[in-house]
Amino acid sequence: MNQVIKTILDHRSIRKFADKALTEEQIKTIVQSAQAASTSSFVQAYSIIGVKDKQKKEKLAELAGGQAYVAENGHFFVFCADFYRHQLIAEMYNQDLDEVLESTEKFMVAVIDAALAAQNAVLAAESMGLGAVYIGGLRNKLEEVCKLLKTPARVVPLFGVAVGYPLAQPDQKQRLPYEHVYHEEEYEQDQEAYILQLKQYDQDISRYYEKRTNGKRNDTWTGQMARLLSNPTRMYMKEFVESKGFNKQ
Known part of the structure; x- marks a missing residue:
């Protein structure tokens, strides 16, 4: 087994980090690793917002449902579906690309691109001895998140990734057979x-x-899923995504 595969198979979510910021070199390496991920037709329909400011991270932690590790980490990355730059390209070339940019297909492209980039970022961080955890709770209150991060139209924050120096290594959860x-x-x-x-x-x-x-x-896994899926959450998402210029067609 080579080191890359070992790093992948050793993954576990880290929720307790040392009070130590990532260096600029570490941040750049993680972002460049994210950018090295595959992207559909070279569209590169995502952006990453790094958050260092303590007060801003604390507000994001609040919006994400009170998850302390959103505020207490080495660096916080927010991965966004992003067609803002493509809207600018439309204006540069005097083209009306609304029908394409607002299609369900292009929304899927943006989400997939962002997810692939994020997984590369996490793998890079873990290979450097860091730990990470994905934060889907940002979607609890996306309007407030967008205001805080000042995201323009055609940009939707999808999830965060908290990265830092692990204070503990929890046991690994076994995946489905x-x-x-x-x-x-x-x-x-x-x-x-x-x-x-x-x-x-x-x-x-x-x-x-x-x-x-x-x-x-x-708990059993099926019991967890039955409870989780019986409780509708974030049911505003379709309307919100459409309001940002996605998934209309």
Whole structure:
């Protein structure tokens, strides 16, 4: 196993960081690694906003639901879907590109581009001995996040990534079984086998929580998902995304 694969397989979310800022060199390396990710048709439909200011990070932590590690980290990155520069290109060439830029396809391109870039960034950070955690909670109150970060039209903050020096290394959560995720030639639809795999996975996750909490918690994964998906959240998103010039077509 080479070092790249080892770094990938060793991933776990870090939520406690030392009070030590990343250097400018570290930040630049992480961003350049993000930029090295694949991008659909070279469109590069994303931007990254770095946040150092303590008060601004504390406000983002509040907007994200009170997650302390949004404020307490070495550096906070916000990954955005971004067609602002492409709107400027339309004006440079005196073209009306609204129909294309506002399409669902281009919104998917921007989201995928940003996600690929972010995963590269996290992998780079982890290879440098740093830790990271993704923050989807920014989407709780996106209007306020946009105002705080002064994002223009055709830019939507998608998620944050807190990066820093880990204070603890939590146990790694086991992922779904390989056979449950990987299908060959066609999608396997044997429901009986599927449910059996889920039940076996539930046992693994329950043991993980029991060990991590000294027996105080023994959740199953399917139980978590049933509760999570029965509680509608961020249902304003379609309207908000459209208001920013995305996903209208």
